[in-house]
Amino acid sequence: MAQRHLDPTAGPVAGDVLADYLRAQATEFLRALRQHRETGGTGGGTPARASAGVGENGSKEAVDAARALRRSARRISGTLHTFLPLLDESWSEGMRPELAWLSGTLAREHAYGARLERLLAALHRLSGSSALPAQAASSATAAGGRSAGAGSAPRTADPEGSGPRTRPSPERSNLTVGAAKAGALLERQLTLARTRAHSAALQALGSSRFHAVADNVAVLASEVPLAPSATTTGLEPLAAAADERLRDAVAGLPLIAAGHPYNSQALVHGLSADTAPQPQDAPWHQVRLLLRLHRYAREVLSGDENLVDVRLLNAGQALDRHRDAAEAAAAAASAARTPRIAPATAYALGVLHADQRHEVEAARFAFQRAWLRETVGTP
Secondary structure, X not given: OOOOOOOOOOOOOHHHHHHHHHHHHHHHHHHHHHHHHHXXXXXXXXXXXXXXXXXXXXXXXXXXXXXXXXXXXXXXHHHHHHOHHHEOHHHHHHHHXXXXXXXXXXXXXXXXXXXXXXXXXXXXXXXXXXXXXXXHHHHHHHHHHHHHHOOOOOOOOOOOOOOOOOOOOHHHHHHHHHHHHHHHHHHHHHHHHHHHHHHHHHHHHOOHHHHHHHHHHHHHOOOOOEOHHHHOOOHHHHHHHHHHHHHHHHHOOOHHHHOOOOOOHHHHHHOOOOOOOOOOOHHHHXXXXXXXXXXXXXXXXXXXXXXXXXXXXXXXXXXXHXXXXXXXXXXXXXXXXXXXXXXXXXXHHHHHHHHHHHHHHHHHHHHHHHHHHHHHHOO
């Protein structure tokens, strides 16, 4: 353990500042864990309830606790990565992947629910229906059941029927026909994935692996394993290195291509038989991770987690939208590969995939604008 400076007139050394930040994050982790246990674990429930932050047991606190656990785990892991030279290396290298595992495991359930909400809302917007596609399908089924129960014959199209009818455009009509089945297919697939993620999260939180992580965080809340160099090495060079890695990664992005409203190359791969991730998305996802590490390093230096740089915040939000849209497009493409689906359903999923790839390009353009403003504004 590194020795601290005893001169009362000296400023805070790097080890003290880093230790204070890590202890604060560890305390937040333990507080969230206690709240999570008191509320009965992660919340399941329907996607609509999940997006509202309400779990299967009606507990918004359970969802908030899981989110706080992920948040603290990400910050501890990112700080261990950026400031590794100031910490006990073997301990940090063993701790980081475990925190990343925990954060990723807890994030999947929420991600599947949010993805379904995004795709259903997009289908609703594209088809112009008065209800979400899955809701429209349910309403139609219920209405048919009520009509049959009342002894009524099913209603069919009557060219000589009374009253004028508004005919939508053929494109919108075809999309509306397939949107309901596409929404139902997406709901089945993503709800199943979300249920499995929920079970995996519960299993993980009851495992010996998680208890080992929690024990290490509990130790961190009281004693941070600093390296001897923590008394002589500053935080600024390490934070500057994180900033340089971010800027190098941004410099490698095709920002000129991102300035165009639509990138047709993104559709070449999307609905093909190849299920590999979009290769052009990977550099953007990497920049998103590096931007997060940069933000955490700034939090350590400032000592104020609530101090927000609006430009970096906008850039990060654009990259979050990019990630969400890219994953939603992949989910639509995966659903379109389902065997023996109706042509109208496949058509709706293809339109949905193209729409989400449009959103990807829009997010790239938004990041470009936010980042250029951040760069120009830096003295």
